[in-house]
Amino acid sequence: xxxxxxxxxxxxxxxxxxxxxxxxxxxxxxxxxxxxxxxxxxxxxxxxxxxxxxxxxxxxxxxxxxxxxxxxxxxxxxxxxxxxxxxxxxxxxxxxxxxxxxxxxxxxxxxxxxxxxxxxxxxxxxxxxxxxxxxxxxxxxxxxxxxxxxxxxxxxxxxxxxxxxxxxxxxxxxxxxxxxxxxxxxxxxxxxxxxxxxxxxxxxxxxxxxxxxxxxxxxxxxxxxxxxxxxxxxxxxxxxxxxxxxxxxxxxxxxxxxxxxxxxxxxxxxxxxxxxxxxxxxxxxxxxxxxxxxxxxxxxxxxxxxxxxxxxxxxxxxxxxxxxxxxxxx
Ligand code: ACO
Numbered sequence: 297x298x299x300x301x302x303x304x305x306x307x308x309x310x311x312x313x314x315x316x317x318x319x320x321x322x323x324x325x326x327x328x329x330x331x332x333x334x335x336x337x338x339x340x341x342x343x344x345x346x347x348x349x350x351x352x353x354x355x356x357x358x359x360x361x362x363x364x365x366x367x368x369x370x371x372x373x374x375x376x377x378x379x380x381x382x383x384x385x386x387x388x389x390x391x392x393x394x395x396x397x398x399x400x401x402x403x404x405x406x407x408x409x410x411x412x413x414x415x416x417x418x419x420x421x422x423x424x425x426x427x428x429x430x431x432x433x434x435x436x437x438x439x440x441x442x443x444x445x446x447x448x449x450x451x452x453x454x455x456x457x458x459x460x461x462x463x464x465x466x467x468x469x470x471x472x473x474x475x476x477x478x479x480x481x482x483x484x485x486x487x488x489x490x491x492x493x494x495x496x497x498x499x500x501x502x503x504x505x506x507x508x509x510x511x512x513x514x515x516x517x518x519x520x521x522x523x524x525x526x527x528x529x530x531x532x533x534x535x536x537x538x539x540x541x542x543x544x545x546x547x548x549x550x551x552x553x554x555x556x557x558x559x560x561x562x563x564x565x566x567x568x569x570x571x572x573x574x575x576x577x578x579x580x581x582x583x584x585x586x587x588x589x590x591x592x593x594x595x596x597x598x599x600x601x602x603x604x605x606x607x608x609x610x611x612x613x614x615x616x617x618x619x620x621x622x623x624x625x626x
């Protein structure tokens with residue numbers, strides 16, 4: 297294992313999950329599905345659903361407040377606030393500005409990163425670049441997703457997969473060995489239409505036809521996404537280990553994007569990572585897009601599973617397609 301000095305480290309994390317639990321049994325009364333089908337194909341048993349009045353910015357702000365408090369940093373000490381979301385409360389302005397206003401990060405530059413499920417990893421990399429060039433000292437990376445607002449509750453092939461929630465990480469310049477040691481990122485826009493929202497943007501603004509076709513909701517070619525997700529996450533994991541000078545055995549804990557237990561297991565198998573080292577909570581939250589990794593890290597810390605000195609592998613795949621992996625010493 298080679299030793300590199302990291303530029304930045306994750307100092308603290310936070311998470312926010314809405315109280316309301318929607319079980320697979322609850323879904324049986326909404327669409328034609330069964331608990332058995334959902335568990336067998338996805339590993340998901342329940343997910344959180346935010347009430348209509350709860351915004352993505354609110355959930356992100358709650359997660360951010362916890363991360364700030366744990367780091368002993370006040371909101372006005374944040375230089376850069378990055379929000380990753382596929383479910384902005386409004387299309388203009390950026391949700392980062394809404395989170396900024398809610399937490400009072402009045403000295404921060406605030407903008408969004410749209411990387412779908414890979415958005416948290418992309419956000420960490422933007423933070424790393426910003427901080428390592430001396431533009432600031434403290435960055436908050438917030439991933440917040442109100443997926444319940446963009447799924448089609450009449451489409452059983454998608455609505456059973458997603459959930460709402462937010463996670464946050466406070467990032468600052470590393471003083472020692474803790475931090476981001478290696479990254480790998482990739483995107484492929486040619487495959488955008490395997491997972492997207494056809495209407496509702498500037499190309500096809502919402503009108504009566506859109507509402508009738510329900511084309512402002514998420515559309516997904518599940519099998520195609522599955523195949524690409526496994527291949528991309530496994531390759532990205534292998535690539536980042538190589539770049540970092542780590543062997544598979546050097547990895548202590550893996551935080552994969554939590555979309556589906558079968559994707560997680562197949563990725564681990566192809567990358568040669570034993571499942572005992574893989575953190576899984578998709579059964580309780582479903583796919584919270586970019587919020588899955590920070591929520592998982594925060595839970596692992598609380599459970600005492602994530603410990604100082606551990607070598608972590610973060611890996612994600614999402615709409616775009618986007619994907620990436622990160623090697624982190626905790
Ligand atoms: N309940 C019951 N039956 C269902 C449901 C449901 N919720 N959804 C689909 N079915 C039916 C289909 O209609 C189909 O019926 P048919 O054979 O009569 O036509 C049958 O189940 C099989 O459907 P498939 O789509 O072939 O099932 P598959 O085994 O591929 O599983 C799934 C579907 C779970 C969506 C899978 O393809 C998958 O996980 N894909 C990845 C999608 C994903 O995770 N996307 C998240 C965003 S990207 C990311 O985060 C990585």
